[in-house]
Amino acid sequence: MLEFTLLPTTGALAPRLGRLSLAGRKSILTPDFIGNTSRGVIPHISQDNFRKTVNFDGVYVALEDFVEKYPQKTPPVFSYDVPERLRQFIGLPPDTLLVLGARRNPPIASPVANTNTDVGLFTSVGFTAMSSEYYAAAARKLQADIVVGLADIPFGQAAVGTKRKDKMSDRTEAWLRALVATQGTIRPGEKGWSIFAPILPIDGELQAWYLEHLLHDMVAHISGVAIYDACLLDHLPAPLYHLPRLSFDAPASPHAILRQVGLGMDLFTVPFVNHATDAGIVLDFGFPAPAKDTASSTRHSLGIDMWSGDHAQSLTPLSDACTCHACTKHHRAYLQHLLAAKEMLGWVLIQVHNHAVLSAFFAGVRASIAAGTFDADVAVFEAYYEPALPEKTGQGPRIRGYQFKSTSHAKTEKKNTKAFRKFGEEEILKLKAAHRQQQNKKPGMRDGVDDEA
Incomplete structure (x- = not known):
């Protein structure tokens, strides 16, 4: 059974410390992040390096990465009759918390519209629709530790009308009720799972009916909430305050993470780490930040562009204060050479380093909250660092089609440069x-x- 121990906080919208525990899994001290996977693995990190060089207590896996053959054929992940088949299918260590959801984070907009029974997905071979019953059955078969309920969110639409928002509330409530009902059919000896209820990115008044049913009928079966808009945390009903909060409001920078932590968010998936790695950017920030030099008006960059020729003869580590494998075993000149030669090891080392930086960042956040200096440390951090990550300048690794927004498929130009003419x-x-x-x-x-x- 999933347990969340919450330390006392100063208010409803305030940074908070907690511990997320599950028998047989590593405990997660919150605030913290879980690894954001692509097709079941952290990009650029093989499963042996996952065990040796990165320190993940949990990962988030999207079901749309594994149902490319649905409905014509049975997806391979369902073909193995073994305990915890999703964990074994992706080779995840047994002590790592496994969180399953329907869509990637951030999700790619699908032209297949949601209906009362189906949700649109973007698989590796194109767009499709999946029924809520199929999702509930998949949750039972795959046996993840945490399953995030389906949310009827029209991703990619700039404006959503009031009638469409009412449908979002009704459909999400029905889909969550189906998931709870499936959870109730677990037989003795069969592994269960914990459910995180989605909180929609619409005003509390428009989803009041859904929240009312959540509190009256399903709260006893809910172990956490999945938040799609951190600004709506003040609309969260008081009886749900004690539950862990998983953010799907993808932050674009560490500044955005700090703002969400200040509102009381507990768990994060951080897509910008993978984006920075693909761009060849080495993250270089820490929390709390050093005191800013008052004599200088410039801010420090959040990352280092390793495509720059300035690093071609530099024997310094990627980051002076980092003790990860990449920084202790290699230097900038070697990494710059790997990128220039299009060697995959270059992105592997950057990914190892970037996740180590993010782990140290969250450790500093927890220490700051415990010391009662979080607000002051955030002000120093914002004054010391640039508000956004550096822009991409070099060519990243070869990109597959499902990594692109659906709108880019209508363009005529090639995504990757031609190898031959x-x-x-x-x-x-x-x-x-x-x-x-x-x-x-x-x-x-x-x-x-x-x-x-």
């Missing part, structure tokens, strides 16, 4: 003319070259 008509004519000048020399080879051209 086709000869133009003028170049072909020149080749043929050159072959005709040597028509008596090795005609077989000449014909082969003509065919190839």
Whole structure:
């Protein structure tokens, strides 16, 4: 049974400390983050390096990464009749907390609209729809530790009307009720799971009916809440204050993380870490930040662009204060060489370092809250560091189609640069003319070259 121990706080919208515990899993001290996976793994981190070089207490996995064959064929993840089949399918260590949801974070907008029974997904082979009954059955078979309830959110729409928001509330309540009902059919000896109820990104008045049913009918079966808009934490009913809060309001920078922590958020998935790694940016920040030099008006960057030629002969570690594997075993010149040569090891080392920086950042946040200096430390942090991460300058690793927003599929340009180019008509004519000048020399080879051209 999932347990969340919450230390006393100063108010409803205030930073708070807690401990999330589950038998057989590592306890998570909150505020903290869990790894954001792609197809079940942390990008650039193999499962052996997951155990040796990164310190994750939990990961978030999206079901849409595994149902590309649905509904025509049974997805491979359901073909193995073993205990905790999702954990074994992705090779996750047994002591790591496993959180399952329907969509990635952040999700890619799907042109397949949600209906009263189905939710639109974006799989690795295209768009599809999945029923709420199928999701509940998948939760039972995959046996994750925590299952996030389906939320009817029209991602990608700039404006949502009042009638559509009413549908969001009604559908989310029905889908959550189906998940709770499936949880109630667990047989003795069968592994259960904990449910996190979604809190929609709409005003509390528009989802009041859903929250009322959540409190009266399902609160005894709920172990946490999934928040899609941190600004609506003040609309959270008081009987739900004691539950852990998982943020799906993806922060764009550590400043956004601190703002959500200040409102009382507990757990995060942090997509900007993977984005920074793909861009070749080494994160370089800490909390609390050093005192700002009053003689200088410039702020320090949140990261270092390793594509810059300035690092080509630098023997300094990636970050002076970091003790991760990448910083203790390698230097900037080596990492810059790996990126320039398109070696995958370059992104592996950056990913190891970036997650170590984020782990140290959250450890500093927890220490600051315990010391009662969080608000003052946040002010120093905002004065010391730039408000946004550096822009990408180099070419990242080869990108697959499902990593793009759906709107980019309508564009005609290629996502990745061409490895080879086709000869133009003028170049072909020149080749043929050159072959005709040597028509008596090795005609077989000449014909082969003509065919190839």
